Amino acid sequence: xxxxxxxxxxxxxxxxxxxxxxxxxxxxxxxxxxxxxxxxxxxxxxxxxxxxxxxxxxxxxxxxxxxxxxxxxxxxxxxxxxxxxxxxxxxxxxxxxxxxxxxxxxxxxxx
Amino acid sequence: xxxxxxxxxxxxxxxxxxxxxxxxxxxxxxxxxxxxxxxxxxxxxxxxxxxxxxxxxxxxxxxxxxxxxxxxxxxxxxxxxxxxxxxxxxxxxxxxxxxxxxxxxxxxx
Numbered sequence: 779x780x781x782x783x784x785x786x787x788x789x790x791x792x793x794x795x796x797x798x799x800x801x802x803x804x805x806x807x808x809x810x811x812x813x814x815x816x817x818x819x820x821x822x823x824x825x826x827x828x829x830x831x832x833x834x835x836x837x838x839x840x841x842x843x844x845x846x847x848x849x850x851x852x853x854x855x856x857x858x859x860x861x862x863x864x865x866x867x868x869x870x871x872x873x874x875x876x877x878x879x880x881x882x883x884x885x886x887x888x889x
Numbered sequence: 890x891x892x893x894x895x896x897x898x899x900x901x902x903x904x905x906x907x908x909x910x911x912x913x914x915x916x917x918x919x920x921x922x923x924x925x926x927x928x929x930x931x932x933x934x935x936x937x938x939x940x941x942x943x944x945x946x947x948x949x950x951x952x953x954x955x956x957x958x959x960x961x962x963x964x965x966x967x968x969x970x971x972x973x974x975x976x977x978x979x980x981x982x983x984x985x986x987x988x989x990x991x992x993x994x995x996x997x998x
Contacts, residue, residue, distance in 0.1 A: 811985055820893075820977065820990035821933065834985060869932055876921050878986060880932040 781805060782872045782881035783852075790887045791860045799884045800852040801870030809833075809873035810853045812845060815883075816866045827853055860888045891916040893980050895989035904998050908965040912978030912989055915959070921981040922954055922961045927991065928974045936976075937963070968996045 781804040791797050803810050808829045813821040823837040827847035838845065842860075847853040857864055865888045871878035892915040902908045910924075921940055925933035939945045939952040939961065951964040961980075965972055975991040 813988075818990075821979075821986075821988040823985040823987070826985055837985070876981070877923070877935060877938060879935060880925075883932045 782870065782879055784868075784870055784881035784884050786884060787882060788885050788887070790889060792889050793861055794859050797857040797860050797864070797886055797888075799855040799857075799868050799870075799886070801855070801881055802852040803870070803872035804874065804879065807872045807874060810847055811871040811873065811878060812838075812853070812855050813869045813871065814866050815869065821869065824855070857886075860886075862888045864888050891980075891982075891984070891987045893978055893987050893989035895976075895978050895992045897990060898993040899995050900992055901995045901997055902968050904968060904970060904996055906968050908968045908972065908994055908996070910963040910965070910976050910978075910992050910994065912961045912963075912980075913959055914961070914978075914980045914987075916980065916982050916987075917956075917959060919956075919959075919980045919982040922952070923979040923981070923986065924950075924952060924961075924963045925977040925979060925988075926974045927977055933977055965994075968994075970996050970998045972996050 783802040812824040825838045825845045826834040842858045867883045869883045871880045923938045924936045927933045937952045945952045949966045953962045977991045978989040979986040
């Protein structure tokens, strides 16, 4: 996984709770992509961030979802008031030149 | 809507055979093409990327690109049971990667 770190690896939440997913890109990289993968589905782009900037959030639902990548610390994908349909694997990817390298993912289960 | 299409499979090949995985894309302006391998429950792992028309070889893997036909393929020679996975095609044109749903490959020993 080329040094991209994500935590937690597994997260269980009840409906209505908040989920916070963290991603630390490869050392020296300042660009992060977040993707969501539903069971038996492909990866769907959610948001692209640079340090302190959201570059492209066209794939992110308008409500309940937000993302940030502060100057210090990991990128955070936040899902408020989770619903069962949010259950999925969430991957972040670190950008090197033109190539994206993926972290191990966070598997979110909403009960 | 930019789309990337792959046959979902499963594609079954015997050990030692050539596996051929295909992908078509709708955005004619696409510039970069990637193949990722994803084992069940794991994250995608980059296998190859290709930018120019023609073939690009790396070990047992060969990527083929035909921009006129909007078609990219991945050949796996001497397939091994450890190659059994889902193969994701991804396409980029100054935008985030657009992924196909993947083709599930099963290599039978």
